[in-house]
Amino acid sequence: MKPILISVPSFSRQTPSNLKIGRFRYQKEAANEKEENSDERVKWKIGRFLYQKEESNEVEEMDERIWNRIPEDMMIRVLSSLPITVILRSTLLSKSFKSIISSSYFLKLNSELSPNTHQPWLLFINRNLADSFLAYDPCLNKWIDLSFRFLQFLVRPITAGDGLICLLYGTQSSFGLCICNPISKSFNIIPLPVIPFCQFYTFSGLFVDRITGIFRLVLFVIRPISVGPEQFLLFTEVYDSQTQLWTLVKRFPVSRPLNPSKTISNGVMYCILKRFPVSIAAFNIQTMEWVMLEAPVPHSVTLVRLMDHNGMLVMIGGFRTELLIDEIGIWELDNSSKNWKRIGWIPKEVCDLFLMSATRSLSCIGHGDLIYFTTMGCPFLIMYDISRKHLKVIDPSPRLSDPQYHGSQGFCFEPRLSH
Template identity: 25%
Template sequence: MVYPMPSMDTEEWELYPSSCFGAEIIEYTAISQDGDDQERDLAISLDVILPDDLLEKVLSMLPVVSVIGSESVCKRWHEAVHVLRCTLNRMAPQKPWYFMFTCSDEVVSGFAYDPSLRKWYSFDFPCIEKSNWSTSSSAGLVCLMDGDNRSWVFVCNPITKDWKRLADAPGGRSADYSALAISASRKSHCYTVVVARCNQVPGEYYLWELSINLYDSETGEWITPFKEVLHRWRGGDECIICEGVLYYLVYSTGILVNEEHRHRVLIYDLTSRHNHTSLMSMAIPVPCSLTCGRLMNLREKLIMVGGIGKQDRAGIIKGIGIWQLCDKEWHEVSRMPHKFFQGFGEFDDVFASSGADDLIYIQSYGSPALLTFDMSQKLWKWSVKSPMMKRFPLQLFTGFSFEPRLDITS
């Protein structure tokens, strides 16, 4: 079966074979190379003289798509790639991919965008069954939580298709609000998962019970090291882990004189475990009035992408900003230029945004257009046109980013 795919340098579509993205092989279209037939006899194959360790080093520096394609070159290359799969920390860091799919009750299937080669691939994501599942990613692993049963949590490597279901998370099947975060170690490949739950206290409109549930891959067990009753504040679906610290975005449920303080970020040190200090007493206000906020870990730095609300109507979005938290103070990194903001068409007050390394993705729920921001270059740029099409006016899209890796398992 073939799928329409964009070429690397244009937005024209080419036919590509269906990609398996399994642990054994992935099929990709070969990239043609210009060569002079008359000089072929003079060429010396580096494969003959290159030692195994140098071959593995060269392969480890390639984009993951090229590494997987190298398996089919010959037996020696296949064995070299196998070594990369089985050896910790041999592969170079990869730019994060973005998996885009439609919001529906149907089985989730979509396309993954590779920023290194600027290509989209047809992609079947393991585990995820519905678009209402929560997701979080770190160092090649993606954590997923069932939207209908909040106790079901999965961890997978989307490239190798390796996955596992964790022990049931504490708190039961449902929660008024829940947020998910994962942090994986690049050295040991151990990981920590956090499920933050927030439920309204029965009969109390302004009281919300927050619980932080922590899973350790080394012990395979959950603990609940922290609980607090929030007054006039509630949790949401947005949290992230940076350097062993959980950051959790909360929302005001009361009437505020200053609309800029409708959101705050709670900070919880995961290493302290049983800490009885009130998190609200140390909460950090957001830098301005936001319609929504998206938290992400970029090189162990907390980054927030937020919809900037209008001064007189805070729920109406007028732009998008990016901030970095330094010593509990927000520093503005960039604001989306107006031409890119207009390029999405009608932009809702909430949107999808995630990232890793130095790359941030932003996507409107009402459009398959995908915008990127490079933190190191401070550069805004559209991705190659997505193969997903808007087939009816109310069709919605969403997505999330993950780092493609071969050398980490769940």
């Protein structure tokens, strides 16, 4: 089952007059489509069966006599290429499926899959501690309840990285930090930093080594100082899961406060400094040092956001005309020339359909190939696929009307079976 998508040109400004965004529905692949070989026919039938079970929300035992005739190597390849939620449900359908999915070989194969197979979820965070949060799965075009009830305490996600989520738990008088994989339901309570977290640190980032599972949690905050052209200092502390120790990093002076928008790409965390002109601070996890990124942002770009696109740093921003956003541009950083190369755009005709507030302001969150756009007053979300250059409308979950989600924030989460 594939979503119907709208193709958006990325370099030409010639926009088809009939370009519209409507509501999109899943459509079944044609059953009479000819397959190239018998392997592909088997894969298609297995995938269709599991998707139908996911859609019907039913769990039925499969006939072992049928599934035992399928070669195990083919079964592993098929299962490993399915969305995470479908894989998890598959463990309830067959004993052989459960055995395959629990094997170390399957977990390794699944973790090595291309990002196109396991696309990042959009995780919404409400203002309160809770035991579950709302997430959108783009592979299934489905809102799901991402549960943390197995932890047996209330939590609030603060950052995520490659299958892991850093959680703040407890109350104002008693709190702690936890690194958790909500898919495998594994977690580690980590010691608090040297400087009290809730009273000081306001930003965070999570670096994860996909092969070893070793992670580093970065907590940082910016504080004003009284003298000098650089009027603020960045205080940073890093926790290493291998040594289980916190390390204080050398303070870094900056001229302006930080914007909450940040991203991690290829071992470096990038943070935007507020106010014009837009500038970017970068923290290298290997050298444990901050530097200013020497890549000037075009002056006509506003509301800048950053994301990782398969190891490359990508910038999203709006073009203003008379203080209003007309178009949205997407750029990729050329590491050799330190220039921003335009790789996509969302034209005015599309922006007019979902930038409904008086200021036409927007917020966006992205990772991998996907960018999610939201804006005040718009009853739906927009998802843009960078590689395919497609737009898609996402109907919001009814839970977003709950007052606890008003003014909510979010980030992308890459679901993983391992770690």
